[in-house]
Structure formats: structure tokens, C-alpha cells
Amino acid sequence: MANLTVEAIELTRMYGGRAAVSDVTFSLQQGQVLGFLGPNGAGKSTTMKMLTGNLAPSAGSVRICGIDMIENPKEAKALIGYLPEMRPLYKEFTVDEYLTIAARLHNVSGKHLKKAVEHAKERCGLTHMSKRLIENLSNGYQQRVGIAQAIIHNPMVVILDEPTVGLDPIQIRDIRALIKEIGQAHSVIVSTHILPEVEMVCDHVQIIDKGKLVFNGGIDVLKQQRVGNKLLVGFRHPPEAAQLAAITGVAEVEPADGMWRIRFQEGTQPHEAIVQAAVQNGWGLYHIAPDQTSLEDVFVQLTYQEPETAADLAKAA
Amino acid sequence: MLNIARKELKSMFASPMGWIILALLTFSFGTYYLNGVNNYFEVMSGSIRPAERIGVTQFVGQTVYGLASFIMLFAVPLLSMRLISEERRSQTMPFLFSAPLSITEIVVGKFLGLVVFLSFLVVYIAAMLSTLNIWADIDFGYIFANSLGLLLLVSSFAALGLYFSSLTAQPIIAGILSFIALFVLMILDRFFAGDPTSTMLKFSLMRHFQSFAGGLIDTADLAYFGLFILTFITLTIRRLDADRLRG
Numbered sequence: 160m161a162n163l164t165v166e167a168i169e170l171t172r173m174y175g176g177r178a179a180v181s182d183v184t185f186s187l188q189q190g191q192v193l194g195f196l197g198p199n200g201a202g203k204s205t206t207m208k209m210l211t212g213n214l215a216p217s218a219g220s221v222r223i224c225g226i227d228m229i230e231n232p233k234e235a236k237a238l239i240g241y242l243p244e245m246r247p248l249y250k251e252f253t254v255d256e257y258l259t260i261a262a263r264l265h266n267v268s269g270k271h272l273k274k275a276v277e278h279a280k281e282r283c284g285l286t287h288m289s290k291r292l293i294e295n296l297s298n299g300y301q302q303r304v305g306i307a308q309a310i311i312h313n314p315m316v317v318i319l320d321e322p323t324v325g326l327d328p329i330q331i332r333d334i335r336a337l338i339k340e341i342g343q344a345h346s347v348i349v350s351t352h353i354l355p356e357v358e359m360v361c362d363h364v365q366i367i368d369k370g371k372l373v374f375n376g377g378i379d380v381l382k383q384q385r386v387g388n389k390l391l392v393g394f395r396h397p398p399e400a401a402q403l404a405a406i407t408g409v410a411e412v413e414p415a416d417g418m419w420r421i422r423f424q425e426g427t428q429p430h431e432a433i434v435q436a437a438v439q440n441g442w443g444l445y446h447i448a449p450d451q452t453s454l455e456d457v458f459v460q461l462t463y464q465e466p467e468t469a470a471d472l473a474k475a476a
Numbered sequence: 477m478l479n480i481a482r483k484e485l486k487s488m489f490a491s492p493m494g495w496i497i498l499a500l501l502t503f504s505f506g507t508y509y510l511n512g513v514n515n516y517f518e519v520m521s522g523s524i525r526p527a528e529r530i531g532v533t534q535f536v537g538q539t540v541y542g543l544a545s546f547i548m549l550f551a552v553p554l555l556s557m558r559l560i561s562e563e564r565r566s567q568t569m570p571f572l573f574s575a576p577l578s579i580t581e582i583v584v585g586k587f588l589g590l591v592v593f594l595s596f597l598v599v600y601i602a603a604m605l606s607t608l609n610i611w612a613d614i615d616f617g618y619i620f621a622n623s624l625g626l627l628l629l630v631s632s633f634a635a636l637g638l639y640f641s642s643l644t645a646q647p648i649i650a651g652i653l654s655f656i657a658l659f660v661l662m663i664l665d666r667f668f669a670g671d672p673t674s675t676m677l678k679f680s681l682m683r684h685f686q687s688f689a690g691g692l693i694d695t696a697d698l699a700y701f702g703l704f705i706l707t708f709i710t711l712t713i714r715r716l717d718a719d720r721l722r723g
Contacts, residue, residue: 264480
């Protein structure tokens with residue numbers, strides 16, 4: 160348990176009488192990348208603000224590497240790098256000036272200051288922008304400066320609120336690689352709307368909806384959900400649905416855009432049986448592929464399903 | 477804390493605002509200083525009775541420091557209005573809040589940044605008046621008392637401006653509000669001039685500056701300015717803390 164970097168215990172935040180975040184409990188270990196998902200207004204940013212000490216929780220506590228955020232905010236904050244949703248950039252400064260200020264505020268000592276700034280710029284691909292005013296940078300470069308600012312003091316925990324917004328595809332790829340790299344030695348929490356991104360960079364996923372944690376588990380659990388147990392099959396001479404359903408292992412058959420979606424029973428693999436039947440009866444098989452539920456579907460399923468099934472899933476995870 | 481002050485100072489000089497205000501103030505102080513020197517002999521040769529004759533330090537100092545205290549009333553709100561409201565408007569507050577700093581350090585740092593900027597002007601005025609020493613034997617004690625008074629006065633302005641800046645996300649509103657508040661505090665002694673025993677008079681910033689202007693350093697006035705600054709800094713800290721608590 161020594162390498163727990165973030166612990167959130169029963170975090171609750173009330174706005175007026177409404178709970179923006181209620182009873183969120185999770186923990187993160189060193190070397191993990193946590194993806195934070197949720198529809199708009201679900202409480203992602205509020206949770207992140209509480210984690211970074213920008214907002215005092217109404218109840219519950221946050222511990223960063225065992226240091227309580229409320230009791231020792233200075234020590235705890237020193238371990239965090241945070242990029243809020245709105246980039247906190249002073250536009251009247253150049254990139255170098257701004258990063259120097261960021262490093263100084265995070266207690267980087269004078270000796271290492273230059274090195275820290277150079278290193279952060281290198282990692283975020285900003286080296287050739289050093290002397291430019293932040294105001295004059297493009298959206299994507301400003302975002303990079305924001306990320307550079309969050310990692311400049313080499314924090315144990317990096318918290319990024321929607322880091323890939325406004326970046327071009329190549330930059331997104333770079334940033335994802337960067338997140339992965341940071342995630343190896345430290346912990347990263349990333350919030351995002353882009354679901355494939357979660358799959359690419361995160362090894363842990365949390366889905367929050369209406370202030371409550373509806374899913375908390377490894378990415379593989381989510382992936383399993385996604386691949387599912389369905390086949391999409393196309394025939395040139397389609398048989399009766401009943402004929403298909405008769406094949407052992409097939410649980411359900413339903414038509415889908417001129418093809419058939421075949422769901423099979425738990426623990427069976429009727430792929431071969433289907434192909435054999437198709438060849439024997441001359442159905443003219445031309446398409447057979449796993450029917451992937453998109454991550455979006457899983458997401459929608461999780462955020463809109465009945466509360467008890469959500470709880471089941473959370474347990475399964 | 478010093479890092480915040482440094483950052484504020486840097487951003488003051490990164491925008492044209494800081495330079496323009498410095499230039500304008502330097503220009504007006506310089507003009508008044510020259511006028512003071514020019515008029516000195518004229519006025520003094522006109523005054524026959526010895527009681528009317530005052531030293532050159534006091535004569536020129538009065539004009540320059542009188543103008544300075546008045547002009548700072550406009551200048552300080554212009555500089556202080558950005559301190560916190562600009563951070564709110566451009567959403568940079570989380571940058572400071574998530575750094576390992578207490579809110580007290582953030583607020584005091586910002587205050588110090590502005591005071592250091594303003595003290596450039598105070599030092600500049602003192603240096604300008606000291607040049608009189610080349611021709612005359614001047615009263616350095618008088619200049620010291622006035623500089624200290626002016627520094628305390630503008631620090632009080634800055635503390636109040638900082639508080640108003642923490643109330644809103646619009647720098648202009650913060651500027652106007654602090655200007656009005658300062659103006660009221662300045663002219664309180666005019667309003668209550670009829671009743672010299674009124675307690676309201678005690679709140680007037682200008683009245684407390686007056687004794688410094690006369691070359692007198694009074695602990696009561698030092699305490700007044702000290703408390704004034706402390707009050708508004710505390711209020712600002714509480715205001716920002718409320719942000720964190722209430723969101």
C-alpha cells in the first residue's frame with residue numbers, strides 16, 4: 160500500500176442543496192493512468208478541483224501520497240501537477256518566462272530551474288517557441304504550454320482536465336505518448352470525452368454520472384464488455400432465422416441491415432458451426448465478424464442503465 | 477511569497493500600463509519639482525516677515541508630495557484593479573491555488589509586488605528632491621518622513637485596491653470601486669471639518685498623511701496605516717478562501 164499516490168475517500172461536494180459529487184471513493188497507485196469519463200456536468204471537473212485543493216470538499220478527504228490535502232495543503236500540492244479545463248496561462252509572458260514562473264512557484268530550486276524549464280519544453284515539443292509570447296501561440300501550442308506547466312516540477316501525480324482538446328491529430332498522438340511516459344513513473348489522471356483515447360492511454364477507467372461513480376475498474380473489463388459475444392454474419396441466400404437459431408450455442412438471432420446479428424450463449428464459440436452450416440446449405444456466406452459494441456455504447460449503457468445493474472458491474476470489476 | 481511578488485512585478489512591466497503610469501507620474505512630478513524650484517526665490521523674496529520664510533526642502537517638498545498623494549489616488553486603483561480580478565477573468569486562479577502556496581502567501585505576495593512597484597516612485601521622488609542638496613543644505617529628515625508617509629499611504633491604497641479587485645472578475649469595476657472608496661476616505665476630513673472631535677475624522681487617510689507631510693512621524697499614524705493595510709489584506713484572504721470553500 161506504500162505506493163498509493165492518490166486516495167479519495169467519500170468525496171462529496173454540495174452546491175446549494177444539490178450534490179455535484181457524492182461519495183466518490185477511489186485510489187490510484189504509482190505507475191497507473193486513470194481515465195476519468197462522464198457526460199457533461201457529471202462532476203468530473205469538480206472532482207479534479209477537489210483533488211488538487213482548488214475546492215474544499217463538503218465531506219470526505221483527499222490524500223496525496225499519504226498527505227492529507229486539507230490538513231497539509233502545501234505539502235500535498237507540491238506533489239501535484241494540474242492542468243485545469245481552462246488553461247491558466249498568463250498571455251503577456253513568453254513561454255520561457257511563464258514556465259520559469261511556474262517552476263519557481265512549485266519550489267524548483269534556482270540551480271535546477273533552467274534544466275526543469277528546458278526539460279518540460281522538450282517533452283512538450285515547445286523548444287522552438289521559447290521566446291514567443293503565449294498570446295501569439297496557436298491553440299494547440301497553448302495547450303502544450305499548459306501541459307508543460309503541469310509537469311515542470313516532476314510531480315508524483317499529474318492531473319489533466321481534457322488535455323487533448325484543440326490539438327491536431329499528430330499533437331494528440333504526441334501528448335498521448337507523453338501521458339503514457341509520465342504514467343510509467345508517476346500517476347496520471349486524465350479526464351476526457353474522447354473514448355478511444357481512454358482505451359489507448361489509460362489502464363484504469365472511472366465513469367462518473369450525476370456525481371456518482373458508476374464504474375471503476377481496469378480497462379480490460381471495459382474492453383471485454385465491448386467485444387462482447389456477438390457475431391455479425393452476412394449471407395447471399397439468407398436462411399430462415401429459425402434455422403440459424405437451431406445451431407448449437409446460438410442464443411438469439413436478429414436481422415441487422417440485410418445481415419444477421421447472432422448472439423451466442425455464455426461460454427460457447429459457435430463460429431465454426433455457423434460456417435459449416437453455411438457451406439453445407441449453400442447460404443453463400445460473405446461476411447462474418449465479431450460485432451463490436453462501440454465504447455460509446457458501453458458508455459451510454461453504463462450511464463443510463465438502471466442503478467442496480469450498474470452496481471453489479473461495479474462489483475464485477 | 478516572494479515568487480508571487482516577483483511575478484506581479486514582472487507582469488506590471490510586461491504590460492504597457494505599468495510603463496505608461498510610470499512615465500506619466502515621472503513627468504508630472506518632474507514638472508512640479510521644477511516649478512517649485514523656480515517659484516521658490518520669487519515667493520521668498522516677496523515674503524518679508526521671517527515667519528513666512530520656509531526652507532527650500534519644505535517649499536518644494538510640499539508641492540511635490542502634495543501632488544503625489546493626490547495623483548496616487550488615481551494611479552493606484554489603475555494598477556491594483558488587475559491584481560486578482562484579471563486572474564479570475566482569464567481563469568488563472570487555479571494556477572496559483574494548485575501551487576504549493578497558502579492563500580495568505582498569494583495575497584501578501586501580490587500586495588508586495590504592487591508596493592515594490594510603487595516604492596520605485598517614492599524612491600524616485602526622494603532622489604529628485606535630494607538633488608537640491610547640490611545647491612542648498614536640505615532637510616533630509618523632512619524628505620524621509622514624507623517618503624515614509626507616502627509609502628504608507630500608497631500601500632494603504634494598494635491594500636484597499638487589492639480587496640476590491642478580489643470582489644469582482646471585471647478589472648474596470650474593481651478600479652472604479654476602489655477609486656470611489658479611496659476618494660471617500662480621502663475627503664472625509666472635508667465633510668466633517670466643522671466638528672473637529674468627530675470620530676469619522678480618524679478614518680480619513682489624508683489626515684493621517686498630514687502629520688508625515690509636516691515632517692512628523694507619529695506612532696499613532698503608523699499604527700493607523702498598519703491596521704488599515706492589515707484589515708484589507710485579511711479581508712482579501714477571507715474572500716479568496718471563500719472561493720475555495722464555496723466554489
